[in-house]
Amino acid sequence: MDTQIGSLRADMNTQGASLRADMDAQFREVSAILLDHTDRLARIETHLDIQPRPDAPPVELQGQPG
Numbered sequence: 001m002d003t004q005i006g007s008l009r010a011d012m013n014t015q016g017a018s019l020r021a022d023m024d025a026q027f028r029e030v031s032a033i034l035l036d037h038t039d040r041l042a043r044i045e046t047h048l049d050i051q052p053r054p055d056a057p058p059v060e061l062q063g064q065p066g
Contacts (some may be wrong), residue, residue, distance in 0.1 A: 044050075052059075
């Protein structure tokens with residue numbers, strides 16, 4: 001019985017680690033897509049000379065000055 005419990009725990013740990021790795025990979029992919037779209041939008045706004053509304057709150061992006 002103890003061997004079976006130990007085996008199940010090991011299987012659960014392996015599956016949990018695999019799931020976390022898959023989720024991390026998907027998160028990185030989604031983040032890259034969002035950054036690409038944000039960059040494209042910023043280029044379009046610059047090209048069209050679109051300015052933020054005067055009453056709009058400042059936008060602070062992670063890793064970039066606000």
